Amino acid sequence: MRFKYEELSSAPLLVNSIYEGGSKNNPAADDPLTKLFKVDGFIKSVGNRSGFRKSNKEHNGKSTKEIAYVVIFSTGKIKEWPDSYDKLTGTFIYFGDNREPGNYYLNTKQKGNAFLRDIFPKAYGPADARKTIPPMFVFESTGVGSNVEFLGVAVPGVKGKTQDQTLELKTYGEAHNQFENYKAHFTMLNIEPEGVSREWLAQLKDINGDTKKYAPKEWINFLENGPKSVVPLHINNKKTIDTTTSVALPSEKQYLSKIRLTQGKFRESLLKKSPSCNICGMNITKMLVASHIKPWKDSNDAERVDFHNGLLLCPAHNAAFDNGYITFNEKGNIVISDLVEKQNREILQLNIDIRLNLKPQHINYMNWHNKNVFKQK
Incomplete structure (x- = not known):
């Protein structure tokens, strides 16, 4: 499906759907994610810059320090951060937010690497620890204006792989331009066709909300059982394009x-x-x-x-x-x-x-x- 910019404040998050940007020819003003994640009854949305955008929980109209959810946005065009999504396995590879030579890899403006370091041990740890991991919604630029495609709900870790295999600290660059950064492996969950409801976003934003209410079943399964039990997202029509004229393509x-x-x-x-x-x-x-x-x-x-x-x-x-x-x-x-x-x-x-x-x-x-x-x- 496609959602026009004017519809975003009430749109659900449907996998492979397109969310159109505005038409003011201003990247900040046209950003669809800011409008999409502005939840009724709450003050703050997500930022309109960087690939790692967090939204904090709120209490009585004020933002807290606790993360409600994270939006990961990838353009697919940054050489140092070659994010990729294998739709055949449901594996999303996301590179952390450091690419500055000489900079300590955890010392980044959006604290994306610090977040990755925190959630992967929790994912492979006990259920009580996993319950503190916020949902991550992954979007990718379509290459058309400010339009973005919703790839799905991601969780840290991959079935059959260890924590060390799914969160790797690597050195990139050459000679004096080297920097350290995380290479993180996520699994895209096989959530229900109705996708992510705005009611769930509201529960996540509320400091006293019931974060399981309205949540996709596979998200709850991850919280309770970890990466070993997740069912990765499988999308029909992955590698081949149906050439008939009556097929409505999801992407x-x-x-x-x-x-x-x-x-x-x-x-x-x-x-x-x-x-x-x-x-x-x-x-x-x-x-x-x-x-x-x-x-x-x-x-x-x-x-x-x-x-x-x-x-x-x-x-x-x-x-x-x-x-x-x-x-x-x-x-x-x-x-x-x-x-x-x-x-x-x-x-x-x-x-x-x-x-x-x-x-x-x-x-x-x-x-x-x-x-x-x-x-x-």
Whole structure:
């Protein structure tokens, strides 16, 4: 699912859902996590900077020192912190928050490494110790604006591995630029499809709240039994992208992958039909553009992959068509905008004798183009 920025204050946390950022072109103001984790009845949200963001419990409208929950945000773009998520095993590898040469690895602004050092012994310790571990909600940038994807609820440790294997202090960098940092292994829990409710967030924020009330069952199982008993998150549609047009993909990254895949098939279909520009006949294949008659942004999934919604054009004629300076009527005859002066018509080799062999399946798309894209004085 996708949640618009305006919906975030009431949105649940659903695995693989996309939470859109704002549109003010200001990274701090557009940050979706700050709005998503502003819980009704409480003052503080999470910060809008860094990959490690904690929210403290509150009492009578005042923040305490006790952590309610932690939001882990990864861009996947920082070389020194190559966070990764293996969806086949449900294992999330998160690097701590130190990358400053010469700095003591626990001495970081957000105290992320100190937090990691604290929770891993608790995870592998007795149940009473695990009950003090706050939930961790993992998000990753989608690469589109400020949008983020919710990867899931993470717990420290991995089934079948020891504490030392799942929290490793390593040295990174070269020569004088070396620094120490944690490499932490988490398991993403196989929580219920309904995800994380805002009611649970409220209980977590309340210093006197019942932190098990509304909690996912797998979270309670972790608290009671530790990493050895956790069921990792399994997501169908991990490595392969279904190319049918009716599948609603859970991940924005998968959606973008599907776009690239379907655009490739769309272009291949047009090339098989006629590997040259439909207007001028230019046949340098690598230069040809698979142009949508009804633009991609205005089409549904079926229309986006329908090769009848396409023309194969050279770059110049593609630009003219996409920008509405030319179109075609139901008989396939070219219609040239009055905005294209005679000199430019000659340069573009546009004349009224140009005609396309349109099929009946093309007509609705071309009518849409005539009405919504074509420019007239």
